[in-house]
Amino acid sequence: MTQTPAARRRFIKTAAATTAGAGAMAMPMISTAQTVSLRFQSTWPAKDIFHEYAQDFAKKVNDMAGGRLKIEVLPSGSVVPAFQLLDAVNKGTLDGGHGVVAYHYGKNNALALWGSGPAFGMDPNMVLAWHNYGGGKALLAEVYAALNIDVVSFLYGPMPTQPLGWFKKPVSKPEDLKGLKFRTVGLAVDVFKELGAAVNPLPGGEIVPALDRGLIDAAEFNNASSDRVLGFPDVVKNCMLQSFHQSGEQFEILFNKAKYDGLPAELKSVIDYAVQAASADMSWKAIERNSADYGELKKAGVKFYKTPDSVLRAQLAAWDKVTAAKAAENPLFKKVLDSQKAFAQRAGGWQNDYTVDFKMAWNHYFRAAPGKKA
16 A cells, blocks of 8 residues: 555654653653752851851752752851841741751750750760650750741761860869850850859850950860861960860751741652761761861960860869759750760760770870880
8 A cells, every 4th residue: 555645744743652652651750840949057157167067968968859959058147147047947037057056055955955065974976866866856846846946957967075175374273264254155154154254155256356355265166177267276375175065066957847848758858868968978077177177286386285184073063063953943954854864874884885995096006105116
């Protein structure tokens, strides 16, 4: 049979349509949903490594979301001051933010327990373990609910132990803190007040200028990388290492609840796994950068001193007094404290029994005994 030109054209068109349909069925469905853009702000200056950590988290979300979700992170003060972040996210002025829970302790002092104090001997990673598996997450949600704060909170990023701080004169005994104008935050404010200091809880970007102008005598912020870039060594040359005032802190990523609830389930999963990935990545980056910057601070003439044991014991005694008073006044504070203590007794006992003394091995290789070359 012969076909007319019109018939041939109809046949080719039908065949092409059939082939295209079969191809579409064989290919996976690709979402063409519009990109959701979220505006975040950190509580950190743009030059601080902490702001870099916030950007690292956002990049992980953006990369994994495949263009469907984009988080932009602005530095502290771009929209609101650092200490107003929680309110801004709650009200929807910001879609989210990056900071620390202790910055909100003025709303309910129980919030400072996620970072301030010795945490019953838990290191920061153990505090995160308590938060995620020991009941802390539900307790944080309970505290926020009691405050009518409508946010979704993710804790991540165990911070290295923070120094006692930067001092014009090294501290040799607890009495040296009496009358000292000192900067710290969270429940550490109450602890240093108990030790006799006059405390001013300044945000990060205001500390060094205040120290330079003599408005404060001493201050702590966080770590070698942050302290170096914020300019501490330009105004003070003595840094006291080791402290219990913030030895178990971590970061907080906040989302406005309405914005978060409006996301599809797969994007919520992306956020969840990005938090976990960013937590590990931040821990590794902190070791690399903090150790390198510690060396640079030494080269710049900064003198580092170990905080005397007498000061550390005085901190623990002051912490016990402060927390006993807060627990008596605030049932939620007591509830969080009791939960931490129960977890720390079990998990800390396990860790202390199982963990070898790494300092012994480091000293064996790098700190020579008298008369022996390293």
